[in-house]
Amino acid sequence: MKIHVYAALKDYFQPEFEVDELVRNTDELKAHLLTINDKAGDILSSCRFAVEEGFIDNAFNLNQHATIVIIPPSSGG
Amino acid sequence: MEDNFARPTALSGEPIDMPGLLSGAHHPGAGAVVLFSGEVRDNNLGREVAYLEYEAYEPLAVSLIAEILATAKQRWSLHTAIAQHRTGRVDIGDTAVVVITASAHRGEAYAANKYIVDRIKHEAPIWKCEHYADGAHQWGNNCNCHAVTGDISKHIYEHNQ
Numbered sequence: 063m064k065i066h067v068y069a070a071l072k073d074y075f076q077p078e079f080e081v082d083e084l085v086r087n088t089d090e091l092k093a094h095l096l097t098i099n100d101k102a103g104d105i106l107s108s109c110r111f112a113v114e115e116g117f118i119d120n121a122f123n124l125n126q127h128a129t130i131v132i133i134p135p136s137s138g139g
Numbered sequence: 140m141e142d143n144f145a146r147p148t149a150l151s152g153e154p155i156d157m158p159g160l161l162s163g164a165h166h167p168g169a170g171a172v173v174l175f176s177g178e179v180r181d182n183n184l185g186r187e188v189a190y191l192e193y194e195a196y197e198p199l200a201v202s203l204i205a206e207i208l209a210t211a212k213q214r215w216s217l218h219t220a221i222a223q224h225r226t227g228r229v230d231i232g233d234t235a236v237v238v239i240t241a242s243a244h245r246g247e248a249y250a251a252n253k254y255i256v257d258r259i260k261h262e263a264p265i266w267k268c269e270h271y272a273d274g275a276h277q278w279g280n281n282c283n284c285h286a287v288t289g290d291i292s293k294h295i296y297e298h299n300q
Contacts, residue, residue, distance in 0.1 A: 069194055069266035070278035108285055110292070112264075115198040117292075131196060135282040135291070138193065138224055138265030139177050139236050139256065 064129040065095075071109070071134055074102040088120045091130065108135050149204040150195055150265075152227045155234045166218035169241035173248040175256055177236040179229050183279070187272035191235065193226045196264040200224070207258045215251040217242050222255055224265055235267075253298045261294040 063085070067075050075098065085091045088111045096103055111118050112131040124130065147160060157176065164172055179191050208220040219241035229235050238255045242248040259265070261282045270276045285291040 068196055068264070069268070073278070108291055112196070112199060115202065117199075131199075133196060133199075133264045134266065134278075135285070136261055136263055136265060137267045137279060137282065138195075138263050139260035139267075 063124065063126050065091075065132065066129065067132045069134045069137070070105055071102070071132055074099045074105065084126070086124055087122065088118065088124070091124065105134060106132075109133055147221060147223050149201045149222060149224065150197055150226050151223055152225075155223055155225060155237050157234060157237060160221055160223065160237060160239060164219045164221055164239040164241050166241050168243060169218040169248075170243055171245035171248040172219070172239065172241040173245070173252045175236075175238045175252050176234045177256070178234050179231050181231045183269060186269075188231065189270045189272045190231060191229045192268045192270060192276075193224070193229060193235065194266050194268070195224070195226050197226075200263045200265055203263050204259060207255055207262075211240070211251045211255050214254075215240075215242055215247040217247065217251055220251065220255065222259060224259065224263070226265075250298065254296075257296045257298045258294075261296065 063081050064078065065081055066078050081094060083094055085094050092106050095106060110133045112133055113128050161174055181188055204222050208222055211217060212220050217240055219239060221239040224236045236259065238252050240248045240252040266278060268276055268278050282294065287295060
């Protein structure tokens with residue numbers, strides 16, 4: 063699956079990258095991301111996830127061909 | 140005359156045309172027009188700020204701002220609800236976000252304006268990066284409501300306080 067990250071997450075990950083391992087939900091994705099960068103735990107715990115321009119939760123079954131957008135807390139305005 | 144909801148784009152990579160937006164906000168049924176301009180200041184937490192840079196997840200930011208405006212329109216019977224947020228570099232003194240509301244009386248326009256600004260700041264996937272005068276930069280001032288609510292989707296809004 064393809065991963066896109068924004069803002070402060072780019073201090074921990076590349077803006078876009080691919081995950082080849084089987085991850086079935088957002089909890090498993092977060093766990094996998096921590097194997098890439100174990101310093102990202104705090105910010106990942108405050109992030110939301112989106113697929114096809116809609117927010118998802120851990121009950122959402124991730125498709126291995128999906129594009130997952132990881133969204134840190136907002137800081138607009 | 141129909142309600143004025145011809146909306147400009149919710150996000151702009153160019154300087155916000157404040158006079159243009161305001162000129163499109165007037166309505167014969169509106170006795171009150173409120174304009175909020177969020178502007179870039181030259182300091183934050185004791186550090187000298189050179190400029191801000193905004194990034195957005197645009198598809199979701201646009202749809203969320205549209206939902207916020209529609210909700211405000213219905214809740215306060217607004218004649219006009221406009222919001223536009225900058226992306227890219229925004230210099231000191233420039234507008235980062237503008238919200239304009241128009242209603243029959245001022246109470247509704249004020250309340251709706253605050254509601255819209257509040258929800259955009261907390262919910263819209265838009266982020267600011269502060270660039271300081273010393274050359275450093277920092278993504279900052281993230282919504283931290285989840286530390287209190289225990290839920291990353293639940294926020295504490297000023298308009299409810």
